[in-house]
Amino acid sequence: MPHDRPLISGGEDALHAHLRPLIDRARAVDLSVSFLMTSGVRLVLPHLRDLLDRGGELRLLTGDYLGVTEPAALRLISDLEGARRLHVFQAAQIPFHPKAWMFTFAGDGGALIVGSSNLSRSALTDGIEWNLRHVDPVDPAPLLAARAAFEALLARPEVTELTPASIDAYEARRIAPLPTASGAPVEAPETAPIPHEVQAEALAALRATRAKGYGAGLVVLATGLGKTFLAAFDSADAARVLFVAHREEILTQAMAAFRAVRPxxxxxxxxxxEKDAEADIVFASVQTLARNAHLTRFDPRAFDYIIVDEFHHAAAATYRRIIDHFQPGFLLGLTATPDRSDGGDLLGLCEENLVYECDLWSGIDRGLLAPFHYFGVPDPVEYSQIPWRSGRFDEAALTEAVATQARAENALEQLAKRGGKKTIGFCVSRRHADFMADFAQARGLRAVAVHSGDTSAPRASALKALEDGDLEIVFAVDMFNEGVDVPSIDTVLMLRPTESPVIWLQQLGRGLRRSAEKTHLAVIDYIGNHR
Structure with missing residues (x-):
């Protein structure tokens, strides 16, 4: 755990460990560094995204001095959504060297960190860097002075807003500096992602299907086999791409995958x-794009390639409006679960063309997914007594039924007997997740709840703590159905009734990533008689 001494000295006393809790506590962050490197942006990006997702504000000022700042890092930080203002100090005439973080807390006060660290992996982790931390209640003067200086910097004529056009212009004029001349750390460039064997087979099948004249096709890949990366690989030559999904978390995950493939x-x-209709790759929510006022903004031929994720929803009216409106060069449907409970004709929406399929068992057999041991636990809950409303159990009544001392005690007993060291437990509601986290903590376990409510632990920090072994259990609701990248998760605890096989498979998939730290995934599933 990070200490609370004023001096943060780097190396084993890494700045990154001290930044995380301050970002988690803040309602606003102001950051000024002389340069950004992709490696450093990736370290803080999840925590800054959490800040913005909870309604916080971010202001960043960096410089272009000596061309050290990487264009890829600027694009990566620009992918953040929410109340963020990004600026660049054009340092052609005057050097730019400030390095400071200013935090405004939700209550009174804040904190200041100022020192030697820019935004690079080495500066945030193992480099020898000295940074001085000052907390406002001790003496507000240093933080007030830093904030005033930051405002003065933003008002200077050398400061411009960071835009896609300004990044392109900077990249065009930039001459990558030698480390000996710039003093920037020497860091290995990021390795470009490459398709694994199943993705390579799917890509070959997609090329073959287009060669046969098909303009659409469906690919079925089990959760964990990389559907989004497949789409990014296959559409890499398309000038304009539209990616459609029904959840914001999926769009965020997709943007990260496409950024890795197309930096x-x-x-x-x-x-x-956010309404950016002119981007090369547009990530759109179904709920927004399907509205006539938005859909008609786009020419039917605006996109060369369209991806519809979670294609098992595609027979719904909102999806149909989007599919019927556009005339792309190719339309790719993606799903892990092609069956629709309402009997909708999915293949009919993509020219009756099933291009490629690899299910869960094939992924395990081919060594791409972790094997799992399944333990079904009889659920004592009388689900027949719980009201069924709008296609699901009434949340309040369901929570009352499952958030009991006896059931929680049994769950921890099952976990001790069957589980591993790093667990995600899926709950029915925020109140249920909070109850389970409190119950586990009272029994001496290191546990937190993560959800969309005010009582949630910070998502990114919780996952980092689970990965590092500082937490044993994260209790979640639906936030981790998509996009959790902690390969060492070795236990999935299903504490909710299976209302949807799609959601169940998504939650199972959170533990199917391969890792040297585990031989298998343990799945502990509460089974009851219900709809």
Missing amino acids: RARLGRYSGE
């Missing part, structure tokens, strides 16, 4: 308050 592309969101 120079302009990515944009079309959902909620």
